[in-house]
Amino acid sequence: MEQISEVPLEETDPMDNRDNSADPFYTPHSHTDSESSSALGQQHLQFTNPWDSKKIPKQASAHVGLNGPHMDAAMDAEYMKRRKSSLVIPPARAPGPNPFHYDAMLMNPSSMMQNNSSMNMSEMYPGGAPQLAGQQQHQLAPGQMMHSAEHRPSLVYQQQEAHHIQQIMQAQQAQQKQINTRLVPSLYNSQDYQRRQSVAATQYNPQSYYTSPTQNASISASNSTTNIPLISPYRRLSAFPTAQTTLSNAMRRNPEEFLNQQQQQQQQQPQITIPQMNIVHSRQDLKPQINKLPKYRRASLHSKTISPLIGLTKNLITTYQLCSPDFVYQTSKNPKRVLTKPSEGKYNNGFDNVNSDYILYVNDVLGVEQSRKYLVLDILGQGTFGQVVKCQNLMTKDIIAVKVIKSKSEYLNQSLTEVKILELINEKIDPHNKHHFLRMYDSFIHKNHLCLVFELLSNNLYELLKQNQYHGLSMQLIKIFTRQMLDSLCILKDSKLIHCDLKPENILLCSPDKPEIKIIDFGSSCDESKTVYTYIQSRFYRAPEVILGIPYSTSIDMWSFGCIVAELFLGIPIFPGASEYNQITRIVNTLESPPNWMLEMGKNTSKFFRRTTTSTNGNTDFNAPNVGETKFHLKSLESFNREYPNANEQPSKQYFKWTKLHDIIKNYKLARNIQHSPELIDQEMANRECLLHFLSGILNLNPLERWTPHEASMHPFVTNQPFTGEWYPPATMHGNGVTGGPSHRSNRHLSLHEGAAAKQLNSLTLKE
Numbered sequence: 225m226e227q228i229s230e231v232p233l234e235e236t237d238p239m240d241n242r243d244n245s246a247d248p249f250y251t252p253h254s255h256t257d258s259e260s261s262s263a264l265g266q267q268h269l270q271f272t273n274p275w276d277s278k279k280i281p282k283q284a285s286a287h288v289g290l291n292g293p294h295m296d297a298a299m300d301a302e303y304m305k306r307r308k309s310s311l312v313i314p315p316a317r318a319p320g321p322n323p324f325h326y327d328a329m330l331m332n333p334s335s336m337m338q339n340n341s342s343m344n345m346s347e348m349y350p351g352g353a354p355q356l357a358g359q360q361q362h363q364l365a366p367g368q369m370m371h372s373a374e375h376r377p378s379l380v381y382q383q384q385e386a387h388h389i390q391q392i393m394q395a396q397q398a399q400q401k402q403i404n405t406r407l408v409p410s411l412y413n414s415q416d417y418q419r420r421q422s423v424a425a426t427q428y429n430p431q432s433y434y435t436s437p438t439q440n441a442s443i444s445a446s447n448s449t450t451n452i453p454l455i456s457p458y459r460r461l462s463a464f465p466t467a468q469t470t471l472s473n474a475m476r477r478n479p480e481e482f483l484n485q486q487q488q489q490q491q492q493q494p495q496i497t498i499p500q501m502n503i504v505h506s507r508q509d510l511k512p513q514i515n516k517l518p519k520y521r522r523a524s525l526h527s528k529t530i531s532p533l534i535g536l537t538k539n540l541i542t543t544y545q546l547c548s549p550d551f552v553y554q555t556s557k558n559p560k561r562v563l564t565k566p567s568e569g570k571y572n573n574g575f576d577n578v579n580s581d582y583i584l585y586v587n588d589v590l591g592v593e594q595s596r597k598y599l600v601l602d603i604l605g606q607g608t609f610g611q612v613v614k615c616q617n618l619m620t621k622d623i624i625a626v627k628v629i630k631s632k633s634e635y636l637n638q639s640l641t642e643v644k645i646l647e648l649i650n651e652k653i654d655p656h657n658k659h660h661f662l663r664m665y666d667s668f669i670h671k672n673h674l675c676l677v678f679e680l681l682s683n684n685l686y687e688l689l690k691q692n693q694y695h696g697l698s699m700q701l702i703k704i705f706t707r708q709m710l711d712s713l714c715i716l717k718d719s720k721l722i723h724c725d726l727k728p729e730n731i732l733l734c735s736p737d738k739p740e741i742k743i744i745d746f747g748s749s750c751d752e753s754k755t756v757y758t759y760i761q762s763r764f765y766r767a768p769e770v771i772l773g774i775p776y777s778t779s780i781d782m783w784s785f786g787c788i789v790a791e792l793f794l795g796i797p798i799f800p801g802a803s804e805y806n807q808i809t810r811i812v813n814t815l816e817s818p819p820n821w822m823l824e825m826g827k828n829t830s831k832f833f834r835r836t837t838t839s840t841n842g843n844t845d846f847n848a849p850n851v852g853e854t855k856f857h858l859k860s861l862e863s864f865n866r867e868y869p870n871a872n873e874q875p876s877k878q879y880f881k882w883t884k885l886h887d888i889i890k891n892y893k894l895a896r897n898i899q900h901s902p903e904l905i906d907q908e909m910a911n912r913e914c915l916l917h918f919l920s921g922i923l924n925l926n927p928l929e930r931w932t933p934h935e936a937s938m939h940p941f942v943t944n945q946p947f948t949g950e951w952y953p954p955a956t957m958h959g960n961g962v963t964g965g966p967s968h969r970s971n972r973h974l975s976l977h978e979g980a981a982a983k984q985l986n987s988l989t990l991k992e
């Protein structure tokens with residue numbers, strides 16, 4: 225099989241292709257292309273880790289509407305404002321007319337009226353016929369307005385505010401003389417409309433039919449133009465109080481008596497209770513009150529009521545159909561949105577872009593066989609090997625994920641290995657789908673592209689951290705993920721399979737609301753006895769033995785696993801190396817130097833380390849032949865740049881205040897909600913102690929001492945047994961050649977193991 229070419233030390237790393245748009249670790253030097261994004265095109269919902277209420281950051285808490293200690297006053301006020309407006313309940317309404325008639329009328333009232341001449345007014349407007357301001361103005365001279373007064377009150381749908389009423393009462397005498405000629409509904413004042421919209425119907429007061437002379441003057445002026453206020457007539461009508469014609473006659477005969485009667489009637493009528501705003505102090509206060517049959521909700525097509533939220537989201541198509549019976553939804557009529565970037569055709573008869581990626585459009589169909597046709601719905605991610613799209617099986621209607629591999633032969637060949645390994649895992653190794661491996665359903669070729677059909681999963685762990693504003697997850701959640709990853713790693717080790725590309729991007733949640741994960745992307749995987757490639761693993765998660773160029777085994781997955789666990793705690797990668805030199809520098813500075821036997825064996829050791837030999841007289845002689853004790857020193861930045869001027873290595877960016885793993889973990893900031901509880905702080909610090917011990921057993925530079933997944937599974941961090949400060953893995957059948965022992969063995973012990981280690985590693989075939 226053709227090997228993906230080795231990349232010179234100073235070049236960018238093809239394994240790094242995460243979406244770096246908001247990544248604090250993004251440096252152009254450290255990644256290949258920012259287009260290659262695992263989250264390309266995805267809309268990132270603001271994720272607030274549902275299993276980690278403790279750690280929800282301030283911003284995130286606002287997103288989910290959580291109130292409480294995380295909210296500051298300004299946010300609180302804004303939050304309340306939004307809640308207030310959503311609590312305003314519309315007034316009781318007569319059955320509404322077809323809103324489309326109204327809209328059309330607003331556009332062209334006269335033609336609309338003509339078009340609807342066959343329809344009688346009561347059919348169109350069951351609540352009473354509205355009169356549009358402009359239309360009214362056109363048809364009636366000021367003196368004539370009273371003739372249509374029977375209809376006019378029907379247009380008044382909102383109550384006046386208290387001070388208006390007072391004004392009205394004062395002007396009542398004057399109005400009595402003019403009432404027949406000056407009764408103009410205040411509705412036409414669109415500002416009033418806007419202001420009153422949130423005032424509920426219980427304050428409805430017939431006095432509001434009257435307007436003050438000053439108001440009338442301004443209204444008359446505004447109505448003298450043909451402007452139609454930008455108010456939906458549907459809304460006007462919907463709030464229209466019924467039986468207005470008789471009322472207005474009575475009102476005209478004796479307005480004073482009428483008003484008194486109305487006031488008395490109103491006092492006798494039971495008051496409608498409007499929901500009151502309450503300040504939300506805690507989560508408890510957010511308990512929703514659910515009415516089985518809420519008022520004012522529109523009916524669905526099946527005569528059940530549906531909430532406005534459902535109506536405008538889940539039931540959008542039904543909502544459209546209710547508004548316009550002619551509306552028919554057809555996906556095929558949707559415009560085809562391109563999902564691939566760049567979208568210009570270059571190869572494969574224009575089907576592929578410059579990167580040999582198939583140019584995908586929404587509503588494309590992948591596959592030709594009847595039962596294997598997949599309708600493209602959206603993009604899920606993009607990686608080195610191709611694009612992953614959300615699709616629907618046109619026959620079964622199942623929603624699945626399809627990975628469309630690039631059409632280049634090296635990617636195709638490598639992906640055929642992924643197919644073989646996934647088939648092996650799905651059919652033989654984990655036939656009952658119990659060990660957190662991705663399921664593959666099908667594979668086929670479409671326009672020279674290998675397509676792999678997978679079960680649809682949710683966000684990957686990198687996206688999870690990103691959406692959590694790069695804050696670490698709770699201990700509880702880290703433990704849940706750790707157990708599942710270890711379960712998979714045990715199975716892989718027993719099957720002698722190496723994943724070779726474990727990273728947060730390749731661990732996906734099964735669904736957004738459950739802490740259940742699966743491991744994906746077996747495109748770089750291999751059998752432990754066939755470790756063909758030396759340039760493997762994404763840099764941040766690359767094991768020291770791979771960097772140094774010595775034979776490797778399943779223990780490289782354990783290194784990546786350790787880096788992932790640390791990242792889940794810290795929220796950001798523990799070793800975010802900008803180059804291989806930078807990567808090994810970070811590892812050495814944070815942990816320790818690799819043992820001598822590794823450096824002696826490493827093909828790449830001389831790139832990064834300077835060998836010194838202590839001569840017999842005790843002087844350090846860099847160039848002396850091997851006499852006395854040999855030591856390795858990491859090259860300084862200056863000497864590395866002198867040797868490899870093209871590398872142009874930059875000083876390490878410091879993402880943590882502390883250098884050593886111990887200090888980084890211990891001093892990591894405490895979650896806000898435990899900061900004031902000494903008890904919770906003690907518990908957190910005990911958990912950190914245990915995590916630190918766990919990590920130091922896994923992030924052991926010596927692959928032969930690094931804990932195996934079976935050993936790690938027995939650690940108190942995983943089992944939740946009490947951690948006493950010391951723990952040694954019990955001897956297991958699954959060791960790395962050295963059974964048991966703490967991560968920090970003495971140098972004396974190490975030297976004893978060196979011979980055995982070298983022997984064992986040499987027995988692994990290294991084909992290059």
Ligand SMILES: Nc1ncnc2c1ncn2[C@@H]1O[C@H](COP(=O)(O)OP(=O)(O)OP(=O)(O)O)[C@@H](O)[C@H]1O
Pocket residue numbers: 239241262263604605606607608609610611612625627662678679680681682683684725729730732744745747
């Ligand atoms: N089954 C799936 N369901 C949902 N999303 C998926 C699925 N498989 C992959 N993805 C998304 O697509 C991204 C890329 O997938 P994958 O890692 O398989 O591609 P790749 O080309 O092999 O990437 P890499 O560069 O890591 O090798 C993943 O990080 C994930 O976000």
